[in-house]
Amino acid sequence: DQQVKQNSPSLSVQEGRISILNCDYTNSMFDYFLWYKKYPAEGPTFLISISSIKDKNEDGRFTVFLNKSAKHLSLHIVPSQPGDSAVYFCAALDMRFGAGTRLTVKP
Amino acid sequence: NAGVTQTPKFRILKIGQSMTLQCAQDMNHNYMYWYRQDPGMGLKLIYYSVGAGITDKGEVPNGYNVSRSTTEDFPLRLELAAPSQTSVYFCASSLFRETDTQYFGPGTRLTVL
Numbered sequence: 001d002q003q004v005k006q007n008s009p010s011l012s013v014q015e016g017r018i019s020i021l022n023c024d025y026t027n028s029m030f031d032y033f034l035w036y037k038k039y040p041a042e043g044p045t046f047l048i049s050i051s052s053i054k055d056k057n058e059d060g061r062f063t064v065f066l067n068k069s070a071k072h073l074s075l076h077i078v079p080s081q082p083g084d085s086a087v088y089f090c091a092a093l094d095m096r097f098g099a100g101t102r103l104t105v106k107p
Numbered sequence: 108n109a110g111v112t113q114t115p116k117f118r119i120l121k122i123g124q125s126m127t128l129q130c131a132q133d134m135n136h137n138y139m140y141w142y143r144q145d146p147g148m149g150l151k152l153i154y155y156s157v158g159a160g161i162t163d164k165g166e167v168p169n170g171y172n173v174s175r176s177t178t179e180d181f182p183l184r185l186e187l188a189a190p191s192q193t194s195v196y197f198c199a200s201s202l203f204r205e206t207d208t209q210y211f212g213p214g215t216r217l218t219v220l
Contacts, residue, residue, distance in 0.1 A: 034208070043213050046208040091150075095155065098149050
């Protein structure tokens with residue numbers, strides 16, 4: 001029972017372009033979401049979060065959008081940099097994580 | 108300030124053996140968590156603790172046990188290891204609640220043969 005889904009296992013973008021990572025959830029009770037970034041052989045690190053009272057949260061190059069009616073959130077990275085190459089996990093309250101999307105940013 | 112530390116980094120076990128994965132944090136966080144990550148999958152919560160002496164099951168607790176005798180330490184015990192427990196295990200902590208930012212350790216890669 002996957003309540004948090006990241007349907008794209010991988011994404012490749014050119015340096016300087018926008019990266020858009022998507023996440024869907026099934027439980028309408030979820031009201032807080034987090035994005036974590038993970039490099040190989042390291043633990044995940046927190047990136048950005050959003051509460052359901054907002055539909056957008058921005059932190060530098062990273063913006064998360066929440067569409068409650070569609071039960072969908074997305075992480076936008078603009079501009080993308082090679083150092084952003086990592087696996088990105090979406091997580092909901094109740095500590096449920098998506099399967100992750102591997103982002104590769106090509107120079 | 109070391110954050111969240113985990114030992115060992117790697118371990119190979121034989122079927123039926125037991126071991127304890129150690130986790131410690133020095134941030135005085137109340138909440139601590141154990142996750143496992145299987146290849147191509149997200150993190151699955153095994154157990155969590157909201158404070159010393161209090162633990163609760165997560166999504167995949169079978170085959171594991173935990174204890175929380177101090178705020179700092181949250182060991183995970185595997186009894187009778189099985190190949191299905193081959194995974195990377197992450198410990199994490201957060202200050203007050205699960206919506207707080209979780210800080211993760213570097214992980215323990217466990218193989219059961």
